[in-house]
Amino acid sequence: MVWWWAIIVILGTVFGVLAVAALSTMLERRLLGFFQDRPGPNRVGPFGLLQVAADAIKMLFKQDWIPPFADKPVFFIAPIIGFLAVLISFAMIPITPSWSVAGHLNVGLLWVFGMMGLHVYSVVLGGWSSNNKFALLGAMRATAQMISYEVFMGLSLLGVVMTAGSFALSDIVEAQKHVWFVIPQCLGAVVFFIAGIAETHRLPFDLPEGENELGAGYHTEYSSMKFGMFFLAEYAGMALIASLVTALYLGGWSGPILPPVVWFVVKAFLLLCFFILLRTALPRPRYDQLMAFGWKVLLPLSLLNTLVTGAVLLLRAGA
Amino acid sequence: MLGIIRTIWLSFLHLFHKNVTVQYPEVKPYLSPRYRGRIVLTRDPNGEERCVACNLCAAACPVDCISLQKGEREGRWYPEFFQINFSRCIFCGFCEEACPTYAIQLTPDFEMSEYVRQNLVYEKKDLLISGPGKVPGYSFYNISGLAIPGKDKGEAEHEAPPVDTHSLMP
Numbered sequence: 001m002v003w004w005w006a007i008i009v010i011l012g013t014v015f016g017v018l019a020v021a022a023l024s025t026m027l028e029r030r031l032l033g034f035f036q037d038r039p040g041p042n043r044v045g046p047f048g049l050l051q052v053a054a055d056a057i058k059m060l061f062k063q064d065w066i067p068p069f070a071d072k073p074v075f076f077i078a079p080i081i082g083f084l085a086v087l088i089s090f091a092m093i094p095i096t097p098s099w100s101v102a103g104h105l106n107v108g109l110l111w112v113f114g115m116m117g118l119h120v121y122s123v124v125l126g127g128w129s130s131n132n133k134f135a136l137l138g139a140m141r142a143t144a145q146m147i148s149y150e151v152f153m154g155l156s157l158l159g160v161v162m163t164a165g166s167f168a169l170s171d172i173v174e175a176q177k178h179v180w181f182v183i184p185q186c187l188g189a190v191v192f193f194i195a196g197i198a199e200t201h202r203l204p205f206d207l208p209e210g211e212n213e214l215g216a217g218y219h220t221e222y223s224s225m226k227f228g229m230f231f232l233a234e235y236a237g238m239a240l241i242a243s244l245v246t247a248l249y250l251g252g253w254s255g256p257i258l259p260p261v262v263w264f265v266v267k268a269f270l271l272l273c274f275f276i277l278l279r280t281a282l283p284r285p286r287y288d289q290l291m292a293f294g295w296k297v298l299l300p301l302s303l304l305n306t307l308v309t310g311a312v313l314l315l316r317a318g319a
Numbered sequence: 320m321l322g323i324i325r326t327i328w329l330s331f332l333h334l335f336h337k338n339v340t341v342q343y344p345e346v347k348p349y350l351s352p353r354y355r356g357r358i359v360l361t362r363d364p365n366g367e368e369r370c371v372a373c374n375l376c377a378a379a380c381p382v383d384c385i386s387l388q389k390g391e392r393e394g395r396w397y398p399e400f401f402q403i404n405f406s407r408c409i410f411c412g413f414c415e416e417a418c419p420t421y422a423i424q425l426t427p428d429f430e431m432s433e434y435v436r437q438n439l440v441y442e443k444k445d446l447l448i449s450g451p452g453k454v455p456g457y458s459f460y461n462i463s464g465l466a467i468p469g470k471d472k473g474e475a476e477h478e479a480p481p482v483d484t485h486s487l488m489p
Contacts, residue, residue, distance in 0.1 A: 035333050038340045281330035282323065 064224035074129035079229035082122025127218035138217025142208035153195035155302035159309035173252030196241035242271035350427035361452035369422035376414035
């Protein structure tokens with residue numbers, strides 16, 4: 001890559017992710033409205049699009065308050081960790097063959113998982129440093145939920161990695177020239193998607209927030225832009241999972257006629273809409289149900305997926 | 320499992336349903352004639368105040384938002400002042416039910432917001448309307464047996480002349 005193109009790509013990705021995260025809050029509110037037979041926010045600007053700007057202004061001008069009983073440095077740094085972790089993960093996403101910050105990195109997937117591991121810290125530290133019962137309970141749930149779902153998330157991907165023979169996301173997309181991985185790896189795709197929802201603690205797996213029992217969960221004590229960072233990180237995380245599923249299972253940028261970027265954006269957008277549909281359709285499970293579902297259903301399924309894929313690959317290599 | 324997929328599908332179908340929201344300031348919602356909104360004081364067909372200052376509405380009011388003072392004019396009772404404090408009113412309609420003369424009525428109108436709380440205290444001039452409201456043609460003094468100037472006992476509608484009690488002797 002030429003250096004100036006690299007800078008353009010990096011800046012474009014960062015601001016693109018920020019814009020997508022901000023706009024997907026709008027998308028979510030409008031879509032939730034439509035799913036519930038109401039229009040959603042439609043007053044500010046054309047189709048209510050300026051609602052995002054109004055919310056941003058509100059968020060920036062709210063009092064930025066750190067409670068006196070909080071652990072101040074940790075309280076301060078927690079949302080930054082979460083936000084940066086999600087943002088850095090996007091470096092690995094190959095949006096088109098030419099537009100990706102580090103899509104060719106040979107440990108791309110591992111890097112993404114490392115960053116997701118760091119994202120747990122933001123939630124845990126945020127809840128811990130708040131010195132608040134609700135925040136602590138939310139953080140505790142988040143730890144267990146995110147760490148255990150990361151296991152199945154990684155395991156469900158092994159099939160894809162074995163088939164493509166690479167950890168680099170662009171190689172994985174290239175390997176889907178003939179058939180998207182969602183067909184041979186359908187089990188893995190479903191497990192990955194479910195684990196992705198749990199990983200970004202989106203509804204229906206938003207137990208760390210659980211507003212009806214925990215106030216606002218781990219970010220109960222947060223206000224202003226610190227809360228805004230958690231908020232943006234959640235939506236950016238949603239976009240990250242959508243782009244990951246697109247790249248890993250839905251053939252990434254590949255598609256007929258239209259330019260690659262359009263294919264990628266359309267696939268990721270539809271997945272985002274599906275995330276929102278899940279939010280509107282499904283109730284939140286109980287905490288033990290969530291853990292039982294993870295360890296008793298998703299773990300065996302992802303192991304089975306890995307086993308069968310490995311066996312098929314070995315047989316094919318032997319033949 | 321199937322139930323979850325069915326739920327998702329049914330929620331998805333709602334994308335194509337019609338919105339039920341009424342875009343309020345541009346489109347006004349339909350309010351039935353019996354809607355319990357802003358309270359008015361009505362007049363009888365002759366244009367006289369119907370209110371006879373009996374205080375039953377104030378007694379019935381659960382939040383004590385009605386206050387009035389009885390006055391007397393040519394043998395007829397009327398309110399010297401009549402206040403409704405709409406910052407207290409809960410629009411329960413008990414005053415309308417208690418009213419023996421159909422004077423106090425609730426109307427299908429709720430757009431009465433104010434920036435100053437004091438402006439929510441409505442005086443008689445704010446409450447009185449020029450017509451008979453929901454009950455046309457009713458006039459308490461034309462029906463009741465009370466004698467007022469211009470109408471003696473026994474001259475009201477559907478009223479027989481008073482019985483001469485002295486002639487009833489066996």
